[in-house]
Amino acid sequence: MDLVRDLLDKKVVDRHGRDMGRVDRLILESGEHSAPRVVAFQIGPDALAARVAPWCGRLASGLQRLFKVDEGRPVRIELADVLSIDADVKVDVAFGETATATIERALRRWVGSLPFSS
């Protein structure tokens, strides 16, 4: 598998087909005598921004702390939880059970309070 072409930046959907974000950063592990291997990936603006530049990552993390949406983020998905890698990356978790839903949930409180939002 070409990690950059086939995994990085791909859409991640949960077990119910709900959009969770994208594969924003890969986590690799290497043993003393073994080649590096992907063990997990991260989802979240801080992980994505850190990929662009370390200072962008720090800025994104700082903003998340400022708005109190930093708990449990970036979300780490173990490769063992990946159900399939096709056009999308399907994972065996639920969107609402992870911190990927934190910002959506926080904004929904505001959006949902307006008339005709549902």
Added chain:
Amino acid sequence: MGAIVDLVLGVVTSIGGFVEVGSISTAAQAGSEFGYQLIWAIAIATAMLALLTEMSGRLAAVSRRTVAAAVRERFGIHFQLVPLTAELVIDTLLITAEIGGAAIAIKLLTNVGFEWWLAPLALLTWLLLWLSGFAVIEYGLGLLGLVTLAFVISAWQLHPDVSDIGRSFLPTTPHHHYTRYAFLAVSIVGATISPYLLNFFSSGAIEEKLTESELWVNTTTAYMGMCFGGVVSMGVLVTSAMVLQPRHILVDSYEQAALMFVPVFGHYAIPLFAAALGIGCFGAAVELTVNIGYTFSQVFNWTWGANKPRRDCARFVTAFTFVLLMALGVALMGFDPLRLTMLSVALTVVIMPIVVLPFLVLMNDKKYVKDHTSGVIANGVLAALTIVGGILAVVVVPLEMFGG
């Protein structure tokens, strides 16, 4: 039957939604200063836009990916940051310019300063996006936009010399003001090939659940809709050339552009011009605003959709609301809508190669478009457009300085 209805609606609303603040101002200025001479620029830009929108729709129908989503996946975030940032800046300026154009249209009708209409129009834009689904945004505004056919009727009624117009489809050098001529030619291209249209078109294909078997609908809509839309732009240019140029009226404000309707529509000239400008600009402001929501949601894979309950796609709603507020903030700082339009159009040209280049790759990648890859001719045209776009991106800033 459903596909035929989609096709007719798609073509008709493409015509109604084609003309907005950029195309009206560039075509009106071109006509008043160079007669029919710049019709070729509209023709070429329209053909390029049709080609790109067809590809956007094909990509979406086959891969179930919009342009923004496919670019993120295929090119990664490092590449995408450039068009994403550029689009955020340009779309914000364009929303400001479109709301400004609509505000001037109301000013023409009421004589109340356009600044007073900026905030109510921004609120109306947001309310429309809050309360309506994709059909109202696309088809409702597109149908209302058919009032812009007044430009074609006006040109027709003025009985232009058809052979003169025909000859203007081939580029010729002007007798005066070479840099101004070149600037207007480049601006017409920038005003016509708006990057937001490409993602909006592909998002529409996903919203409307366009399938691979309906690609013919996409192709016909793109080519017929855009080409007829180009005729409306040409109507602006021809009317301006026949009415404003002989009277040496230069279009340095929308109020002056409105005079082009007087010979044909008499007392109704100003209200009709105001309706065409207002609806065209307001429709574009709505499309630009929702497209910001689309683009950010697709790049980061948030839940999105104009047909979804708003509470179910809170980040999508927040993205377009935030950008609309930014555009209103820029507008309230005070600006000349015509100058801002020309600046936005020039910036659009600067990013054109970055917008066009991904199509060359995506439309030849079978992972995205399966067997519907582009042919030799389309690839050749796209490659030429990328190169020409690169040259235009370099020359547009000096042209803006010396000819703008």
